[in-house]
Amino acid sequence: MRQPRLREVKAVSSGHAAGGQLGQNSNPRLPVFSQRSQNPGSQPQSCCGCPTSRGMSWAQAIMLARGWRGICGAALTGAPFSQVPFQVPRGLHCSVATHSSDSSLVPRPPKPLWQPAKPLSPHEELFRLAPDGARDKASFVQAVQNFGQHNVRKRGHVDFIYLALRKMRDYGVEKDLTVYNLLLDVFPKEVFKPRNIFQKIFIHYPRQQECGLAVLEQMENHGVMPNKETEFLLIQIFGRKSYPMLKFVRMKLWFSRFKNINPFPMPRDLPKDPVDLATLGLRHIEPDLSARVTVYQMASSKDSTGTADSTEQHIVGIQSPDQQAALARHNPARPIFVEGPFSLWLRDRCVYYHILRADLEPPEEREVEEIPEEWNLYYPIQLDLKYGRSGWDDYEFDIDEVEEGPVFAICMAGAHDQATLAKWIKGLQETNPALAQIPVIFRLTASTGELLASSSGLEEPCPPPPQEEEEEEDNTQRQQQGQS
Amino acid sequence: MALVHKLLNGTYILSKCLKPSVASCPFLSTSFADYCSRSLQKPVATPGKASTQRNSAEGLQGDHQREVALDITSPEEKPEVSFDKAIKDEIKEHFWRLKDEIVNHWIGPEGRPLQEVIMEQARVVWQFRGKEDLDKWIVTSDKTIGGRSEVFLKMGKNNQSALLYGTLSSAAPQDGEKSQSGYCAMISRIPRGAFDRKKSYDWSQFNTLYLRVRGDGRPWMVNIREDTDIIQKNNQMYSYFMFTRGGPYWQEVKIPFSKFFFSNQGRIRDAQFQLLLDKISSIGFTLADKVDGPFFLEIDFIGVFADPAHTEEFAYENSPVLNPRLFR
Numbered sequence: 001m002r003q004p005r006l007r008e009v010k011a012v013s014s015g016h017a018a019g020g021q022l023g024q025n026s027n028p029r030l031p032v033f034s035q036r037s038q039n040p041g042s043q044p045q046s047c048c049g050c051p052t053s054r055g056m057s058w059a060q061a062i063m064l065a066r067g068w069r070g071i072c073g074a075a076l077t078g079a080p081f082s083q084v085p086f087q088v089p090r091g092l093h094c095s096v097a098t099h100s101s102d103s104s105l106v107p108r109p110p111k112p113l114w115q116p117a118k119p120l121s122p123h124e125e126l127f128r129l130a131p132d133g134a135r136d137k138a139s140f141v142q143a144v145q146n147f148g149q150h151n152v153r154k155r156g157h158v159d160f161i162y163l164a165l166r167k168m169r170d171y172g173v174e175k176d177l178t179v180y181n182l183l184l185d186v187f188p189k190e191v192f193k194p195r196n197i198f199q200k201i202f203i204h205y206p207r208q209q210e211c212g213l214a215v216l217e218q219m220e221n222h223g224v225m226p227n228k229e230t231e232f233l234l235i236q237i238f239g240r241k242s243y244p245m246l247k248f249v250r251m252k253l254w255f256s257r258f259k260n261i262n263p264f265p266m267p268r269d270l271p272k273d274p275v276d277l278a279t280l281g282l283r284h285i286e287p288d289l290s291a292r293v294t295v296y297q298m299a300s301s302k303d304s305t306g307t308a309d310s311t312e313q314h315i316v317g318i319q320s321p322d323q324q325a326a327l328a329r330h331n332p333a334r335p336i337f338v339e340g341p342f343s344l345w346l347r348d349r350c351v352y353y354h355i356l357r358a359d360l361e362p363p364e365e366r367e368v369e370e371i372p373e374e375w376n377l378y379y380p381i382q383l384d385l386k387y388g389r390s391g392w393d394d395y396e397f398d399i400d401e402v403e404e405g406p407v408f409a410i411c412m413a414g415a416h417d418q419a420t421l422a423k424w425i426k427g428l429q430e431t432n433p434a435l436a437q438i439p440v441i442f443r444l445t446a447s448t449g450e451l452l453a454s455s456s457g458l459e460e461p462c463p464p465p466p467q468e469e470e471e472e473e474d475n476t477q478r479q480q481q482g483q484s
Numbered sequence: 485m486a487l488v489h490k491l492l493n494g495t496y497i498l499s500k501c502l503k504p505s506v507a508s509c510p511f512l513s514t515s516f517a518d519y520c521s522r523s524l525q526k527p528v529a530t531p532g533k534a535s536t537q538r539n540s541a542e543g544l545q546g547d548h549q550r551e552v553a554l555d556i557t558s559p560e561e562k563p564e565v566s567f568d569k570a571i572k573d574e575i576k577e578h579f580w581r582l583k584d585e586i587v588n589h590w591i592g593p594e595g596r597p598l599q600e601v602i603m604e605q606a607r608v609v610w611q612f613r614g615k616e617d618l619d620k621w622i623v624t625s626d627k628t629i630g631g632r633s634e635v636f637l638k639m640g641k642n643n644q645s646a647l648l649y650g651t652l653s654s655a656a657p658q659d660g661e662k663s664q665s666g667y668c669a670m671i672s673r674i675p676r677g678a679f680d681r682k683k684s685y686d687w688s689q690f691n692t693l694y695l696r697v698r699g700d701g702r703p704w705m706v707n708i709r710e711d712t713d714i715i716q717k718n719n720q721m722y723s724y725f726m727f728t729r730g731g732p733y734w735q736e737v738k739i740p741f742s743k744f745f746f747s748n749q750g751r752i753r754d755a756q757f758q759l760l761l762d763k764i765s766s767i768g769f770t771l772a773d774k775v776d777g778p779f780f781l782e783i784d785f786i787g788v789f790a791d792p793a794h795t796e797e798f799a800y801e802n803s804p805v806l807n808p809r810l811f812r
Contacts, residue, residue: 027751027752027753027754221664221774246806249805249806250752250754250806253803253806254752257800258725261725261727262703262725262727263727264727264729281730284701284729284730284731285701285729285730285731285732285733286731287729287733342700342732343700343778343780344700344701344730344731345700345701345702345730345775345777345779346701347775348775350777350778353731355732357732390603392603392605393605394605394606395605395606395789396606397606397607397608397694397785397787397789398606398607398608399608399611399785399787401696401734401784402642402644402645402696402734402784407732407733410731410732
């Protein structure tokens with residue numbers, strides 16, 4: 001089946017490279033995209049050909065596929081489609097009566113004999129699961145090994161490898177290096193190495209080299225670093241001067257250069273427990289290392305008795321000693337606000353957090369803190385010399401930075417409603433007794449991902465506040481434009 | 485430019501007064517019509533201004549998401565479409581700019597005294613304090629290639645910052661060609677002088693890029709493009725990664741220019757050389773981290789400064805394995 005393969009080859013080469021040249025493919029790509037499984041032929045039960053059957057048996061699908069191949073073969077040789085005699089295999093449970101009645105009532109132009117459906121890939125049946133099988137690494141490895149067993153000469157290995165690359169995500173093995181090495185093992189060895197000068201000049205076995213490049217490119221997209229086994233396999237299969245080997249060298253170089261450039265590193269395997277995830281997220285966004293994480297409430301699953309109305313969500317908060325001191329100093333006449341939820345991405349998981357902050361005080365009310373001389377880091381502290389700095393010594397930017405009110409605490413909760421956050425405030429009051437006198441206003445917006453700015457119309461109306469001391473209900477329809 | 489078309493048309497009609505039909509010069513007439521239609525499309529409050537035509541002519545990709553705070557015209561201000569008036573305004577604007585340029589040349593580079601420019605250690609290049617600052621940027625996403633990401637740019641709270649937000653979707657366009665998709669980008673417009681000449685930034689006295697941003701934890705990519713007059717340089721750019729922390733605090737990102745690596749047509753090249761700072765044409769931020777979902781990035785300002793502690797010239801060395809020709 002040549003036609004789908006050409007499409008795969010075209011699809012592998014990047015969309016903006018002029019012509020799918022091998023040289024282009026072997027450079028690591030930036031920005032790196034993910035490769036979604038397109039599933040062009042992963043459903044042998046897809047309805048192709050028969051307009052009235054709801055499903056076809058597997059044998060009919062294979063028969064149809066062979067017929068489709070025949071059509072493609074005919075098309076490639078130039079025969080027009082309408083001349084190919086092709087009988088629509090109807091399902092056994094499809095009644096003849098309906099079909100004929102449709103055609104007899106209204107004269108219609110002849111429908112195409114087949115629907116433009118996705119053609120089946122040649123080795124699709126190797127990935128068919130046992131009825132009770134799960135899609136995991138073991139079954140994937142089994143499928144790959146089955147290919148070698150049934151096909152000693154490894155015919156069609158390029159198609160099989162492309163298919164296996166597409167299937168990896170379904171089986172959850174796209175980040176597993178051993179699986180990639182196993183897939184590279186499918187190639188026959190020592191066949192594709194160029195042996196004389198003419199073979200070296202021209203790209204020897206270009207389709208196989210493109211396939212090898214596709215495997216390495218998927219490794220690159222998922223951030224999998226190849227190892228010595230991969231190198232040995234590539235040398236065995238393609239030789240040292242081939243494009244896959246070139247790409248391997250580039251991957252080794254650039255991956256190792258960029259491995260640790262993230263100043264805020266995040267572990268690869270995120271914790272599954274929501275409380276642990278919340279703790280990780282809060283530590284991530286709070287730069288103060290002396291901050292303390294407090295779990296106010298653990299997530300509890302719903303009991304069978306169902307006494308609670310709703311499942312209790314976890315509430316995890318963080319506050320640093322500086323923030324505690326600032327909250328203690330806060331003027332009780334000015335309210336403080338609970339704002340949120342704001343989104344935070346940890347690798348590929350999104351969590352939401354709320355903050356407790358106050359508005360910026362107008363300049364006249366700001367009190368200048370007196371830092372004792374021994375603690376001040378900036379020198380000189382009080383110097384009455386004419387210590388003029390000339391123009392070349394000024395490293396400040398000629399712009400007023402955005403000033404915002406101080407943040408007193410951050411929390412992550414399972415639910416974003418006022419009741420849960422009120423529990424957080426209550427928990428905060430244990431460590432900040434001053435909080436009891438300060439009015440707390442809840443400014444909760446829909447999580448459109450905008451920090452401190454709401455789009456009008458998406459703001460959720462806040463529910464009436466619970467009976468807490470000194471809590472006011474804000475005017476919920478108040479626009480949050482420039483409140484500082 | 486339309487000015488040229490108008491002049492040519494006028495002279496043509498004058499010389500051949502017997503055949504005033506414009507159809508005889510189809511090339512001029514079609515481009516004439518094209519220009520006219522483009523100026524009609526933009527329902528901005530000031531249609532005759534040269535800036536609109538420049539905007540429409542430049543970024544066709546920008547047309548897809550013109551979310552740079554389009555003003556909805558109120559019913560009273562109907563945009564008057566008068567080509568002659570537009571031409572006159574444009575001529576006036578360009579000559580005004582030319583006069584500014586000549587006068588500024590006497591004062592110093594870009595109108596600031598030479599002493600100030602030489603001794604400058606930190607310069608703010610882009611700031612976001614008003615709607616006109618947003619006009620200097622174009623936002624694009626993979627909608628241009630058939631994807632489904634959306635991106636918008638608007639002013640943030642209190643007009644003190646710009647907010648770039650949207651949704652990233654890496655669903656590939658089902659057109660048989662592309663198997664990958666999912667990117668959003670914000671690119672600065674190339675600065676233009678009088679008569680739409682391309683100008684460039686000269687940052688040769690600085691060595692670090694400074695950004696004050698507030699993100700949501702996603703990794704972004706900062707791309708710098710040099711002077712694009714040569715066609716081969718259209719696809720070349722220098723890039724580096726910007727990792728946002730997320731959280732409610734503002735984050736300062738300092739990227740030395742020596743860390744930018746060279747790439748051509750979207751792929752990192754083997755032969756690496758350092759970014760030369762004397763003709764920078766635009767900077768851009770791209771998000772393509774293959775994670776679907778909403779994102780946002782709040783930018784306070786973008787500046788460059790000379791970090792005296794940074795002495796590295798270029799961070800990447802060329803490897804003899806990949807580039808044997810360089811080491812012969």
